[in-house]
Amino acid sequence: xxxxxxxxxxxxxxxxxxxxxxxxxxxxxxxxxxxxxxxxxxxxxxxxxxxxxxxxxxxxxxxxxxxxxxxxxxxxxxxxxxxxxxxxxxxxxxxxxxxxxxxxxxxxxxxxx
Amino acid sequence: xxxxxxxxxxxxxxxxxxxxxxxxxxxxxxxxxxxxxxxxxxxxxxxxxxxxxxxxxxxxxxxxxxxxxxxxxxxxxxxxxxxxxxxxxxxxxxxxxxxxxxxxxxxxxxxx
Numbered sequence: 001x002x003x004x005x006x007x008x009x010x011x012x013x014x015x016x017x018x019x020x021x022x023x024x025x026x027x028x029x030x031x032x033x034x035x036x037x038x039x040x041x042x043x044x045x046x047x048x049x050x051x052x053x054x055x056x057x058x059x060x061x062x063x064x065x066x067x068x069x070x071x072x073x074x075x076x077x078x079x080x081x082x083x084x085x086x087x088x089x090x091x092x093x094x095x096x097x098x099x100x101x102x103x104x105x106x107x108x109x110x111x112x113x
Numbered sequence: 114x115x116x117x118x119x120x121x122x123x124x125x126x127x128x129x130x131x132x133x134x135x136x137x138x139x140x141x142x143x144x145x146x147x148x149x150x151x152x153x154x155x156x157x158x159x160x161x162x163x164x165x166x167x168x169x170x171x172x173x174x175x176x177x178x179x180x181x182x183x184x185x186x187x188x189x190x191x192x193x194x195x196x197x198x199x200x201x202x203x204x205x206x207x208x209x210x211x212x213x214x215x216x217x218x219x220x221x222x223x224x225x
Contacts, residue, residue, distance in 0.1 A: 004154075031211070042115065042200055042215035043155070056212060091154065098211035101145075104154040 002027070004094050005074075006105035013082045013112050021077040021108045025094030032075045033102060034060075034067060037089045046090075049075060082112045114138050116203045118216035125191050125223045133219045135201035136183040142206040144177050144184040145213055150197040158186075158199075163206065191223045 005024040013019050025032050030051050035043040045059040049069040057067065064082075069075040079086055089109045093102040116137045123131050135144060143162045147155040161177035161184055172189045188195055198220050202213030 033211070033213075035215075040217070042217045043202070043213075045212050045214065048211055059212075095211075101157045101160060102213075103157060104147075106154045 004029075004092060004103050004105035006090075006092050006108050008108060009106060011108055011110050013110065015083060015112055016081050019079040019082050019086070019110055021079075021090050021092075021110070022074045023077070023092030023094075023105055024074040025092075026103055029094035029096050029103075031095045031098055031102075032069050033093045033095075034075075034077050035091045035093065037091060037107070043091060046077070079110075082110070084112050086110060087112045115214055116201055116216040118199075118201060118219050120219060121217070122220040123222070125221070127193060127223055127225055128190050129223075131188045131191060131221060133186040133188075133199050133201075133221070134183060135185070135203070135216055136181075137203050139182065139203075140206040141177075141179065141182055141184075141203050143204045144175075145202040145204075146175055146184075146186050147200045147202065148195075148197045149200060149218070155200060188221070191221075193223050193225065196221055196223045 032049045034046040047057040047060045047067045048055045064080045089107045091107045093104045095102040146158040149155040163179045175186045177184045198218040202215045
């Protein structure tokens, strides 16, 4: 039973480009959460999605950031026109139901140059 | 509001015990504990729900004091594999039942 799969593991983008981060939840999990982590910091909630629905995006910047979880395929976190401050590790987690244990993926480390 | 973890860092010799605390200024519904090794994904340890219950798994256990709005993680007879950063994630009792607010972490180093 594969865990939460994120790709790519590392992503380098120039300022102004777009970054697309993918997350495939564990089998049987329909709840997906995205978190951002800066060095020496905890995980900061960004968005919570269920299949085809954004439930809560209160932690996501209003501009340039978007997320989706289509009926088929992985969840996607998209960052448009990236800036240096977007450099961070982005983790995806999934759970079977809300507030049960969430399992994290290995993360995508985004570097904006 | 981000929960406060203490200590920020602790160094142990193999076999020693440690306690990591997590305090919130808000009433809590649940506390989730994770361990993260450098460059890896956070690994789930346990959930504690309000009611003051204590949970344990082998030599790692935790308690949740609802009235004091805090949780403690107990590591006994530490092993080298316990090294990593421990995070608590809290869920407010008045909020959603899915969004976790994580502390800044406690770096635990276990030496031979």
